[in-house]
Amino acid sequence: MANPPNRALLPAGLQDVLAPDAAHEAAMVEHLLGTFATWGYQRVKPPLVEFEHSLLEGAGAAMSNETFRLMDPVSQSMIGIRTDMTLQIARIAASRLKEDPRPLRLSYAGDVLRVRGSQLRPERQFVQVGGELIGAAGPAADTEVIAMAVRALRAIGLDHLSVDLTFPTLISSLYQALEIGGEQEERLRSALDSKDRNAVREALADASDAKRLFLALLEATGPAEAGLAILDNAALPQGPRKMVDHLVDVASRLRDAVPNLALTLDPVEYRGFEYHTGIGFTIYRNGTRGEIGAGGRYLAGSGFGERATEPATGFxxxxxTIIRSLRAPQAPPQVYAPYGMSLEAMEKLRADGTVVVAGLEPEDDPEADARHLGCQQIIKDGVPRNLAAEGSG
Amino acid sequence: MDGSTATMNSQEPLVLAVPKGRILKEAQPLIEAAGILPELDFNDLDSRKLRFATNIPHLEIIRVRSFDVATFVAFGAAHLAIAGNDVIDEFNFAEIYTPLDLNIGHCRLSVAATKDLIASENPTRWSHVRVATKYPLTTRRHFASQGVQAECIKLNGAMELAPALGLCRRMVDLVSTGATLKANGLIEVEKIAQISSRLIVNRSAMKTRPTDTQYWIRAFSDAVENNRASAAA
Known part of the structure; x- marks a missing residue:
């Protein structure tokens, strides 16, 4: 006979976050949003679910396979649970906030749900925190969001951060300018994806100018200092040249805006930037598996007639991943208030931020109860006193 | 710049994962040519140790099963590794870069079947085939591209027995000389991929320790070039 299912078992990729982690997570979210607020980013809160057609419109289509759907019994329409919040923010900007002055700065935090976890993030439900800058196209806007993200992360104690800059549309615009297509494009793409110089040479064996160019782009992948010099000298067609100049501009602005930031370039990266139209970036931390954050430039507001699309960037x-990289939170010391203590006395201590745990029944041995509950102190004669070490009394 | 300065600024050791067995023998000269001298135990195949120090401060070598190499790198437990593209393609981790073909460990991933079956069947009429393999994803992908649904039976060894004993119609495995196939009455039906070993790099490591990782890619690249040159001479 089958055993009855254990009620503690959760579906794959879902978990109960316990103490002290849950409080730590909430505090970090507030801290990050607090930093964004000081840069003028106002918090908005979109709903957990939306009509499927609105969630998956345009750029959202890329997440179609990751979206949980349900039937809304009220409207008789399909609704989807959000897999990402950026596009919700873009929708808000283009609709309810369309008359607000530009550039518009918005921030958000919330849980998202995905059908599948990824290899590195098996969690199917996780928290996203971000900021979006809508209605500004220049390099100063790109710099602002990256600088703000890094400074907010540093403020919660994350060190050894590095930012990888990319221009996801650069490669496809080069294909167009150099008339590379079909099977050759496929071979080149896979060579660039694996960062394999020899495979790039083979894919472009019969086109020496293109070969030199793509090898230079691959060569520029790595520390920004060296990469920028290579990009400056590369013989690029006009369209791609403008993209690269933008990248170079943002990189040099970032060096001033965020001192001591490790900056790398990856002009051939485009994976994970499916709906981006300009500079993309990924935030890593030395010693942490996976990405801390990511973002880039996109077009907000597709599907809204009159204000068709506007330039936006965000992250x-x-x-x-952030919580995994931070040191484990220190639980605050707790004070035990034996049964019968006046609420007023306890309130006085709590007003200073002291954690006061009240006894709910008369105790035989208040100190033992205090220890049992994990308290370090006990209130005696109205004053918190350290508990004697166990066994010594 | 030499190897010691390449890793000097980083607090954590850089970990290079190498596969046990077939590939390791061919990889050893390359590792040495790249300037890495593992501690003596590394060359002792009976050693129970799995982690080895090298002459480079902050560079460690770990020895793992060839199928696990890609997993170690994808999850950042190793930063660099040597792995066959059979394993790389099977796992298809987005977190792995494969910047260098090391030109060693050459063989092919092939489909094989018994002589009798080949004589009596017509695969163009198939909608489904049962295949014994260590490579279920690659196999499914290969047959799907021909419009055939492959039901994979995952075996970890003695693959050659499966078709002969009627467990399945096909097997997919690495073939180098074809001697094992022949000895078991099997014929190579088609080649899925040409295999060689690659130097692979974890994506985060490439981004957060670009100087270290690029130094080693270059060192191995030079070693491969030297190998090629001396083979041609």
Missing amino acids: TLFLD
């Missing part, structure tokens, strides 16, 4: 931070 999302992955809170689970």
Whole structure:
């Protein structure tokens, strides 16, 4: 006979966050949003579910396979649970906030749900925290969101951060300018994806100019200092040249805006930037598996007639990765208030931020109860006193 | 710049994962040519140790099963590794870069079947085939591209027995000389991929320790070039 299912078992990729982690997570979210607020980013809160057609419109289509759907019995329409919040923010900007002055600065935090976890993030539900800057196209806007993200992360104690800059549309615009297509494009793409110089040479064996160019782009992948010099000298067609100049501009602005930031370039990266139209970036931390955050430039507001599309940039931070990288939170010391203590006396201590745990029944041995509950102190004669070490009394 | 300065600024050791067995023998000269001298135990195949120090401060070598190499790198437990593209393609981790073909460990991933079956069947009529393999994803992908649904039976060894004993119609495995196939009455039906070993790099490591990782890619690249040159001479 089958055993009855254990009620503690959760579906794959879901978990109960316990103490002290849950409080730590919430505090980090507030801290990050607090930093964004000081840069003028106002918090908005979109709903957990939306009509499927609105959630998956345009750029959202890329997440179709990751979206949980349900039937809304009220409207008789399909609704989807959000897999990402950026596009919700873009929708808000283009609809309810369309008359607000530009550039518009918005921030958000919330849980998202995905059908599948990824290899590195098996969690299917996780918290995203982010900021979006809508209605500004220049390099100063790109710089602002990256600088703000890094400074907010540093403020919660994350060190050894590095930012990888990319221009996801650069490669496809080069294909167009150099008339590379079909099977050759496929071979080149896979060579660039694996960062394999020899495979790039083979894919472009019969096109020496293109070969030199793509090898230079691959060569520029790595520390920004060296990479920028290579990009400056590369013989690029006009369209791609403008993209690269933008990248170079943002990189040099970032060096001033965020001192001591490790900056790398990856002009051939595009994976994970499916709906981006300009500079993309990924935030890593030396010693942490996976990405801390990612973002980039996109077009907000597709599907809204009159204000068709506007330039936007923003980023999302992955809170689970951030929490993993931070030192474990220190639980605050707790004071035990034996049964019968006046509420007023306890309130006086709590007003200073002291954690006061009240006894609910008359105790035989208040100190033993205090220890049992994990308290370090006990209130005696109205004053918190350290508990004697166990066994010594 | 030499190897010691390449890793000097980083607090954590850089970990290079190498596969046990077939590939390791061919990889050893390359590792040495790249300037890495593992501690003596590394060359002792009976050693129970799995982690080895090298002459480079902050560079460690770990020895793991060839199928696990890619997993170690994808999850950042190792930063660099040597792995066959059979394993790389099977796992298809987005977190792995494969910047260098090391030109060693050459063989092919092939489909094989018994002589009798081949004579009596017509695969163009198939909608489904049962295949014994260590490579279920690659196999499914290969047959799917031909419009055939492959039901994979995952075996970890003695693959050659499966078709002969009627467990399945096909097997997919690495073939180098074809001697094992022949000895078991099997014929190579088609080649899925040409295999060689690659130097692979974890994506985060490439981004957060670009100087270290690029130094080693270059060192191995030079070693491969030297190998090629001396083979041609």
